[in-house]
Amino acid sequence: MSFTVHGLAVSQGIAIGHAHLVSHALLEVAHFTVAPKHVEAEVTRLRTAVAKVKSELAGLKAASGSAPSEVDAFLGMHIMFLEDPMLVDAAEALILTRRANAEWALVQQMELLVEQFEAIEDAYLRERKADVVQVVERVVKVLLGHPGHLPPKRKDGLGTIVVAHDLSPTDTIGFKDHAVAGFITDVGGPTGHTAIVARSLSIPAVVALRHIRHVVKDDELIIIDGIRGVVIVDPDERVLEEYRLRKAAVELERSKLKRLKSTRAATLDGEEVQILANIELPPDAIQAKGVEADGVGLFRTEFLFMSRDSWPDEDEQFEAYKSVVKTMAGKPVTVRTLDVGADKELEGATRSEDNPALGLRAIRYCLAEPKMFLTQLRALLRASHFGRMKILIPMLASSHEIDQTLVLLEKAKAQLRERKIKFDESVPVGGMIEVPAAALCLGAFTRRLQFLSIGTNDLIQYTLAIDRGNEAVAHLYNPLHPAVLRLIHQTIQAGAKAGVDVSVCGEMAGDPDCARLLIGMGLRQFSMHPAQILEVKQAILRADAADLTPKVQRLLKLDDPDRVREAVEKL
């Protein structure tokens, strides 16, 4: 009988295929006592299973070349968990002291670790408990002799829909070679690594379906609507036909978008627009190049510093920056100096504050840690010799922060001259406009800086006093609030008047629905995740700047956010 279930759409697209149910190994772990003479063998069984999973993960890591940086990072994290004495050594001790079976001992230790993660205040680190569970489940499956999550390829050529309680990102990477059309899970969320991998591989997925694994039967026909977050089990012929048509339309749209890769972005009336990429780690530059981005508009360097015990030294940073500049082969690369603090904490460095979004973060932190900042500036300058680098300073609110930064930059340059190291003497320096104070005092910025980049994510947070990571107020986070739009418009206009380039690098730039609005405000430089570039380019190619400009001028006079939204929809 046909039925429909609603969940969270985490990877867009439509998939039609037959269900392949995968077991939830952790629920199937028994506890038994091992005979004294078999205790040593039980320890060996554990060690062998752990070694097997570690080598599988290392193999995937080595093969993850062009995958997004997060893939490499979590594979590394999963390997690290398997090396954590709290997990495997402690499980081994349980086997020896209590003569417990290996899978039960390992799951006991996992539960202890999960409890510790749950007590962590930092949301990102707390979420890492899912990684511990996923890696342990992988080992337990090996111990139990269960096959992996990868379904066999179907002989009838039809797609397979994987149905699971949860999936690790590692399983998901393997899907691309196994004709998996899509997947659905009981748990999960849009920002989990599994969702990120699904999006990067364009595999439609709906998660958080609660008990889907118990209500779907093996081989049953399933439709995943990864656009609306709907799963239809055993659809009737009429629904199936409708979805076949929709799927074809989505695929046609995607292939049309691909053809835009080498098309220059310009409006209908000939206004040239630059579309740049936001990246987090050096390998992301390959994705940016793949969609022929006009350069890197934002390299968030803090990701080089996160999830590790010690900071990268000057040489390590230099190599990372140089590799991006070289990958982009002469196209501009805007590197933002460390934007740490608030939601992006550094292990053992950033201190716990009552109000971290208003605390010692980004440029404030760097100016308070001049040794660390100088190291980064030297590494950036050294890399500037190998391409077109621009240096971007985050979270500026006052002119004295710019002046102090420029003094430190001069010092870094002098140190390199002394070491006879080459760098670009006139490397452009720009500032993020993400604090209302900066957007309201632009003269101080345009006089001192060569370019500006509007960080709409933080600008919205600070203008509306809405914590961007707080679910309880998420419904109030509104990019189209008139106050936000006026600050963005003011910045674009002030930049144009002063002859200083202005770009937008927050999420708004990657939203095709905002593209016409921003074009009408006068924006000609957009920076976004590489995956969003082609869709935004399409919106720009369909926009007429001369027609949009007066409409946007009128819209900016409105005070009511709902009326602004209506006006934006009509643009």
Ligand SMILES: C=C(OP(=O)(O)O)C(=O)O
């Ligand atoms: C691009 C921005 O910076 P972050 O890395 O904080 O999202 C922004 O605030 O819009």
